[in-house]
Amino acid sequence: MSxxxxxxxxxxxxxxxxxxxxxxxTKVTVISRNFPQAAAHAAxxxxxxxxxxxxxxxxxxLCFLSRSLYSDWTAKIEHITGLPTGxxxxxxxxxxxxxxxxxxxxxxxxxxxxxxxxxxxxxxxLSPEVVGGWWYPGDGQVDNRLLVRALRSAVQSLGVILLxxxxxxxxxxxxxxxxxxxxxxxxxxxxxxxxxxxxWSQELLPVxxxxxxxxxxxxQMPLVTSHSVNLATSNSATYESAEYLSQVLYGxxxxxxxxxxxxxxxxxxxxxxxxxxGNTPTGILQLLQAAIxxxxxxxxxxxxEQWWGFRPATRDEMPILGSSPYPNLTLAVGHYRNGIxxxxxxxLLIADFLLKSQTPDYWDAxxxxx
Ligand code: GLY
Numbered sequence: 001m002s003x004x005x006x007x008x009x010x011x012x013x014x015x016x017x018x019x020x021x022x023x024x025x026t027k028v029t030v031i032s033r034n035f036p037q038a039a040a041h042a043a044x045x046x047x048x049x050x051x052x053x054x055x056x057x058x059x060x061x062l063c064f065l066s067r068s069l070y071s072d073w074t075a076k077i078e079h080i081t082g083l084p085t086g087x088x089x090x091x092x093x094x095x096x097x098x099x100x101x102x103x104x105x106x107x108x109x110x111x112x113x114x115x116x117x118x119x120x121x122x123x124x125x126l127s128p129e130v131v132g133g134w135w136y137p138g139d140g141q142v143d144n145r146l147l148v149r150a151l152r153s154a155v156q157s158l159g160v161i162l163l164x165x166x167x168x169x170x171x172x173x174x175x176x177x178x179x180x181x182x183x184x185x186x187x188x189x190x191x192x193x194x195x196x197x198x199x200w201s202q203e204l205l206p207v208x209x210x211x212x213x214x215x216x217x218x219x220q221m222p223l224v225t226s227h228s229v230n231l232a233t234s235n236s237a238t239y240e241s242a243e244y245l246s247q248v249l250y251g252x253x254x255x256x257x258x259x260x261x262x263x264x265x266x267x268x269x270x271x272x273x274x275x276x277x278g279n280t281p282t283g284i285l286q287l288l289q290a291a292i293x294x295x296x297x298x299x300x301x302x303x304x305e306q307w308w309g310f311r312p313a314t315r316d317e318m319p320i321l322g323s324s325p326y327p328n329l330t331l332a333v334g335h336y337r338n339g340i341x342x343x344x345x346x347x348l349l350i351a352d353f354l355l356k357s358q359t360p361d362y363w364d365a366x367x368x369x370x
Contacts, residue, residue, distance in 0.1 A: 003029040003161065005354070006188055008168050008181065008204070009196035011038030012144075012339055013332050015151045016347035017194055019077070022158035024351060029161040029190065031168055031183055038148070039198050039339055042214060042309020044257040044265040045144035047341050050112070050136035051092040051250040058365030059318045063338060065360075066345035067138065073344040074142060080157060083150035086143025086259065092248040093123050095133035095294060112136060123247065125297045141248055141257055144340050151343075168197070171204055171329075178329045192354060195324070196332045198339075199275075199310040207320060207368065209334045211275055211310035214268035215283035219301035221245070221262040245295070254290035256298070263304065266291045270311075279306045311336050321346065321366040322353055330354060331368055 005021050007014045010032020018028045047070055049063035074087035093114075112134040119133045120126055156162055163183070170182040171193075180189045197204060199211040221244065245258035257265040269283045284306055292298050314320060314334040319342065324331045332350050335342050352358040364370075 003027040003190050005029070005192050005194060006181065006190035007031070007194045007196055009194075009198060010035055010152075010162060010164065011196065011198050012040035012148055012151065012343045013198070013335060013346055014194070014196035015148065015155055016343040017196060017332060017350045018155045018160045018347075019151060019158070020347035020351035021354070022155055022160050024355060026355070027159070028155070029163065029188065030155065031166045031181070031188070032162060032164045033167045033197075033200075035148075035152070035164060039309045039311055040144050040148045042216065042307060043144045043340050044216065044255060044267045045086070045142045045147070045340050046092070046139070046248055046250070046255060046257060047141055048092055048136075048139045048248070048250060049338075049341065050139050051094050051134075051248070051255075052337065058362035061360075061362050062345055062349075062366075063341055066342045067140075069344035069348065070140075070142065074147070077147070077150050077154045080154040081150050083146070083153055084143070085147040085150050087140070087147075088142070088260065089138075089140040090247045090258075091135065091137040092139035092250050093119065093133055093135055094250040095119055095123075095126055095130040096252060097127075097129050097131060099131050123245070123249065123295075125245075125295055126249075127294055127296055129293070139248070142340060143259060147340070168204060173326065176326060178326045191328070193326075193329045194332060194350065194354075195329060198333065198335075199312040201312065201333045205324070207331065207333055209312050209314055209320070210272075212313040212336070213271040213273050213276065213308055213310055215271075215279050215287065215306070215308045216265060216267040217279075217284060217287060217306040218304040219264050219266065219298060220304050221258070221264060221297075221301055249295055251290065251294040254287060254294060256291055256295055264298070264301065266298075275310060277308070279308055283308075312339070316370075319346070319366055320368045321350065322359070322363060322368070324368055 004026040005028045007030045010030050021028045054060040074085040166183040172180040201207050201209045249256040313336045319334045320331045
C-alpha cells in the first residue's frame with residue numbers, strides 16, 4: 001500500500017485535508033484510531049467566529065475564511081455523496097443579562113447590538129432577565145455528526161484509503177526525517193505525512209496540546225399538532241411553533257443549538273480533567289440550569305442524550321498548522337473550540353502548503369515554534 005500522503009487522524013481535520021488532497025488528484029491514506037471518539041462527534045456544530053468574539057488577528061482571519069467557505073464546501077460534499085450535512089445559515093443571537101458598559105452610549109452602539117425589545121422580538125421565549133444582546137446573521141451551524149459521516153463517505157468515494165481501528169504506535173525517525181509509521185497491524189510508508197490527531201497528539205509528538213473536556217446534552221422540543229410551523233427546508237418533523245428556535249443562542253455560560261428536526265443541543269462545560277471519561281451530575285446540572293435560565297421553554301422538552309468529548313487545546317487557543325521539526329511531516333492540530341468551523345480552511349490551506357508551497361500572510365501565527 002503506497003500513497004503520496006499519509007494522514008494520521010480520521011477526525012474532521014484529517015478528513016477535510018484528505019478530501020482536498022484527493023480532489024487535487026493525489027493518493028491519500030488516512031489512519032483512524034477510533035472514529036466515534038473524535039472531537040467532531042462531541043461538538044454542537046456552531047460556526048461562530050463572531051459569537052466566540054475572536055479578537056482581530058490571524059485567528060479571526062482564518063475563522064472568517066473558513067466560515068465563508070462553508071456553503072460551497074458542504075454543497076460539494078453533499079453532491080459527491082448524496083448525504084446531508086445539515087449546514088444552516090441560521091445566524092446566532094448572543095443574549096446578555098446586563099448591558100455591557102460600551103453599549104450604553106448611543107454613539108458606541110455596535111451595529112450588531114439588539115436592545116431589550118429587539119432581542120425579544122427576534123427570539124420569543126427568552127428569559128425576561130435578558131436585557132439585550134448581539135445578532136450575528138453571518139454565523140450559523142452545521143450538523144457535525146451528519147457532516148463527518150458525509151465527509152468520510154466523500155473521501156472514500158474519491159479513493160482515499162481509510163484504515164479504521166488502526167492506532168499509530170510509533171513514528172519512525174531516521175536522519176531527522178520521518179521514514180514510516182508503525183500501526184497496530186502495519187508498517188506504513190509515504191512521501192509526506194500529516195499529523196491530525198487532535199487532543200491525543202502528545203502521544204506521538206511533543207506538541208503543546210492538552211485535552212479540554214466538554215460535556216453536552218440534547219433535548220427534543222415537543223411535537224405539536226396545531227399552531228405548528230413546518231420549516232420549509234426541513235426534511236423532518238414539525239415542532240412547537242410559538243417560541244420555536246430558529247437560530248443558535250450563544251449565552252454567557254451556555255449555548256443552545258436547535259436542529260431543524262426539533263432536537264436541541266446544549267453545551268458545553270470546559271474542564272481541565274485530562275482524559276477523564278463520562279458525564280457528571282454537576283456538569284449536566286450546570287448546563288441545564290444555564291440553558292433553562294436563558295430559554296425557559298426548554299423546561300418542557302424531553303431529554304434525549306448526554307455525552308462528552310475532548311477539545312484539542314493549545315495555550316493561545318490557536319491551532320498549530322504547517323511545518324514540523326521533520327521536513328516531511330506537516331501539522332494540523334490544536335483546533336480547540338473551532339475544529340468544525342476551521343475544517344474547510346484547514347483542508348484548503350494545508351493542501352496549498354503541501355502541493356504549491358503557498359501560504360497566506362498570517363500563516364506564521366500558527367507555526368509550531370511560536
Ligand atoms: N465550539 C464550542 C465549544 O467548543 O464548546
